[in-house]
Amino acid sequence: MSLTQDVIDAINDQIANEMFGAYAYLALSLWFDAQALEGFAHWLGSQSAEELQHAEKLIRFLRDHDAPVRYRSVSAPPQQFDSIEAALQTVIEIEERNTRQIHAIYHLALEQACHSAEVLMRWFIEQQAIEEKFARQTMARVKLAGDDRGALLVLDQQFGRGEGL
Numbered sequence: 001m002s003l004t005q006d007v008i009d010a011i012n013d014q015i016a017n018e019m020f021g022a023y024a025y026l027a028l029s030l031w032f033d034a035q036a037l038e039g040f041a042h043w044l045g046s047q048s049a050e051e052l053q054h055a056e057k058l059i060r061f062l063r064d065h066d067a068p069v070r071y072r073s074v075s076a077p078p079q080q081f082d083s084i085e086a087a088l089q090t091v092i093e094i095e096e097r098n099t100r101q102i103h104a105i106y107h108l109a110l111e112q113a114c115h116s117a118e119v120l121m122r123w124f125i126e127q128q129a130i131e132e133k134f135a136r137q138t139m140a141r142v143k144l145a146g147d148d149r150g151a152l153l154v155l156d157q158q159f160g161r162g163e164g165l
């Protein structure tokens with residue numbers, strides 16, 4: 001069954017949301033690089049690439065259903081942060097907002113019996129759970145490090161090796 005117009009519109013909106021995420025993570029990556037925390041910068045750069053892949057996945061989905069892809073405007077992301085915690089809080093907020101948006105599309109797909117969109121959104125829902133957990137865990141680890149610069153650098157090195165937490 002073809003997709004409903006509401007679902008097509010919502011997925012087109014989500015493409016822009018994912019592009020915003022990619023943009024925001026690039027800004028965060030640059031900010032961490034300026035703090036000499038290259039490991040964090042590396043992690044956030046990978047996150048940006050992942051968001052771009054999410055946008056591409058949605059574009060392919062619409063294409064494969066012969067639905068039109070409509071690119072929306074993407075606004076400027078936050079670029080200045082008062083502290084590492086403030087920057088990580090932005091990461092958490094980006095992921096939480098993304099989760100709400102994905103859940104709304106899933107709900108719409110269910111309501112309108114767009115089963116292929118429903119299945120696609122299930123994949124995104126699982127991804128969001130992982131992303132949110134990681135963002136919160138990173139914040140918790142940075143808070144644990146507190147004023148201990150050595151502990152922060154160990155964390156940064158872990159990210160630099162792509163190990164994550």
Ligand SMILES: [Fe+2]
Pocket residue numbers: 018021050051054098
């Ligand atoms: Fe995403």
